[in-house]
Amino acid sequence: MALKKVFFSLPVCSSRWISTSCSRSAGFQGSKANIPLEMKLRMIERKKRRVEKLSKQPLAFIPITDFFIPYSWKMDKRARSKLEISEEEEDKRVLLEKEWARKTFRSRKQESWKIKLLLRHQQRALEELRQESEKLYNAALQCEDLSIPFTCRGPVQSTPLEGYLPPLGGYEHTDPLFSKDDLSLPEV
Amino acid sequence: MATQLSSRLFHKIKQGGTRWFYSYNRCIVSDKQSLSKHLKREVHDIEQVSSQCPSPWMLQAGVCLIRLPLIEEDLSEFQKRYISLKEQMEYENSILNEWELEKIKQTQLMNDIESGKRDASEMDFKVSKQDYEDDYNQAFKEFTESTTELDLNDADFKNINRRPKDYLVLISKQKLGNDTVWMLPTEEWKEEENLRQSAERALTSHCGTLVDASFVSNAPSGFYKYKFPKNARTDAYVGAKLFIYNAFVPRVSETQSTATFNLDIDLNKMLDYAWVAKDEMRNFLKPKYSKAIDEIIF
Numbered sequence: 100m101a102l103k104k105v106f107f108s109l110p111v112c113s114s115r116w117i118s119t120s121c122s123r124s125a126g127f128q129g130s131k132a133n134i135p136l137e138m139k140l141r142m143i144e145r146k147k148r149r150v151e152k153l154s155k156q157p158l159a160f161i162p163i164t165d166f167f168i169p170y171s172w173k174m175d176k177r178a179r180s181k182l183e184i185s186e187e188e189e190d191k192r193v194l195l196e197k198e199w200a201r202k203t204f205r206s207r208k209q210e211s212w213k214i215k216l217l218l219r220h221q222q223r224a225l226e227e228l229r230q231e232s233e234k235l236y237n238a239a240l241q242c243e244d245l246s247i248p249f250t251c252r253g254p255v256q257s258t259p260l261e262g263y264l265p266p267l268g269g270y271e272h273t274d275p276l277f278s279k280d281d282l283s284l285p286e287v
Numbered sequence: 288m289a290t291q292l293s294s295r296l297f298h299k300i301k302q303g304g305t306r307w308f309y310s311y312n313r314c315i316v317s318d319k320q321s322l323s324k325h326l327k328r329e330v331h332d333i334e335q336v337s338s339q340c341p342s343p344w345m346l347q348a349g350v351c352l353i354r355l356p357l358i359e360e361d362l363s364e365f366q367k368r369y370i371s372l373k374e375q376m377e378y379e380n381s382i383l384n385e386w387e388l389e390k391i392k393q394t395q396l397m398n399d400i401e402s403g404k405r406d407a408s409e410m411d412f413k414v415s416k417q418d419y420e421d422d423y424n425q426a427f428k429e430f431t432e433s434t435t436e437l438d439l440n441d442a443d444f445k446n447i448n449r450r451p452k453d454y455l456v457l458i459s460k461q462k463l464g465n466d467t468v469w470m471l472p473t474e475e476w477k478e479e480e481n482l483r484q485s486a487e488r489a490l491t492s493h494c495g496t497l498v499d500a501s502f503v504s505n506a507p508s509g510f511y512k513y514k515f516p517k518n519a520r521t522d523a524y525v526g527a528k529l530f531i532y533n534a535f536v537p538r539v540s541e542t543q544s545t546a547t548f549n550l551d552i553d554l555n556k557m558l559d560y561a562w563v564a565k566d567e568m569r570n571f572l573k574p575k576y577s578k579a580i581d582e583i584i585f
Contacts, residue, residue, distance in 0.1 A: 118437050177382040192372060200367050216582050217508070224510035224530055228482070231342055231528065238481045239506040246501050254356045258451065 319417040343525040344512070348485040349473035350493075351508070352500055353584055354536045354546055354562060357451035379522060390416040412584055444561035447536070447548040450559075453564040454584045455566040458571055459493055460559040464519040469571040472578065473529060482507060486532035494560075495551020500534040533583060 134142075171177075184192075231235040320342040362370070383391075393415045397403040441449050449455070459472050474489035476482060483505045489499055507530035514526035536546050552560070560572065563585065 133464040172382055177388070179379070179381060179383055182379055192376075195369060195372055198365070202365070213585055218585070220509045221506060227505065227510050227512075228526060228530060231344065231346060235346075235476075235482055237474055238485070240503050246503060249501070249503060251355065251535065254359045254452075255360055258358060 339559075341523075343523070345524045345527040346476040346482070347473045347527050347529045348476055348489060348507075349471040349487050349531045350490045350500075350510075350534055351471055351531050351580055351583055352457040352498075352534050352536065354447055354455040354457075354489065355538065356453060357448065357538075357545060360452050366454075393417070409544045411546060444563065447562055448545045449562060450564050455562040455564055456562055456568070456580060456584060458563050458568075459557040462515065462558070463557065466510075469561075470576065471529075471531065473559070481505065482530050483532060485535075486530075490534065492553060493557045495549070495553070497549035497551055499537055499547075499549075501537050502532060502534045504533075507531055509579055511579040530584060531580065562566050 225236065225239060228239060293391070393412060394417065395417070396405065396409060400407050400410065440446055443449060447455070457467055460467050460469050461473070462468075463470075474485050474490045474492060474495035476485045480488075483502060487502065490498060509531035511529040511531065512522070512526065513529070515524065520526075536548070538546055550560075563571060565581055568581065571577075572580070
């Protein structure tokens, strides 16, 4: 008696059955290979029409954004010759960066401490006021009639010149919002 | 929303001979409810007592008119070193720009023409970029800033533009009893008035109505308690509680680098005035008073 080959069905659950050709939206493989000539020509024409439509509209300007580097800038001929930095110089730089980190941390801490002090003094004043009279305390907590948003110009860099009258008015930004450079093709 | 800080503070108050102790969590409070949550129990007791015997402290509102710095502080040595390092690193990590590319091309072209590789007719420029750069550098060396800057007299205490890098406070000389005392412009609180309104009144009564000042909040920024000298003490008042309000001299335009102060003095109230920086306050004011103001200015 010849032994029959028996296929045992392995106990596999249906959700783990993966087949690469069974993707729903894939369509049939090679569905565009054997198309009659007429249909091919029609498809090509449709594509052409779409491209014509898009090319009729004027090119949209890309806004100037500093963090997008134009492709042409990444070409090698723009690279600066690298300066050789000695080990001592590198060490100095690293130590300076660390010192700066320490100092900024410290100044930040001082600033936040000053703010805390200001708030603490205000707190104390409010508490003392409360002990005196409830009515005044309530009035002090009102949020109406405040100069919010409070605007104040910061300090200037240097003293004013003698007899100098600054021109009146503010500044108007006249930089172009859009650049044409980014649209150029990369130089080869 | 109240956010809790880490430690507790015990505060001692002397009121009419008896001593009151209370503790509170220091927290940043923005509305009445969260403060009352901590102080509710204690406040009831105090209110009952105060309704029986009125407080012996006169309420006063004072104005701390602050002139913000006009000019930036100088960079320290360390900051200058760091800035130069950062500029150096930015230069090293950058790529060549169009001017530099052109310059390289031109120098290459000129070298080639000299060595004979290329024809002299290929020169498409008359003045090279390198020549322009040389001209610019020369002009920079010859340039001198020939302008004289305003000499802001630091010694004149009445000039609002003195000491342009510091925070200045307006203090005035007032009569307190028989003595003349240097202090912030203050006014006693009247009925039917907020404390903020009495602070504004203090400013206008001392300096006139033309003064520009922007008050920031309805709540006082600082507090100072003092007792009157024994001759001046009456049955009603042992001393005064001064609530200090911060006000800022406004500087609204970008181009204005000096401040203006339009005074209309009432010489009965304000005998003398001075714009005073933090380190000079001790010369005019008592140490505790100057400390109270010192910590309110940023």
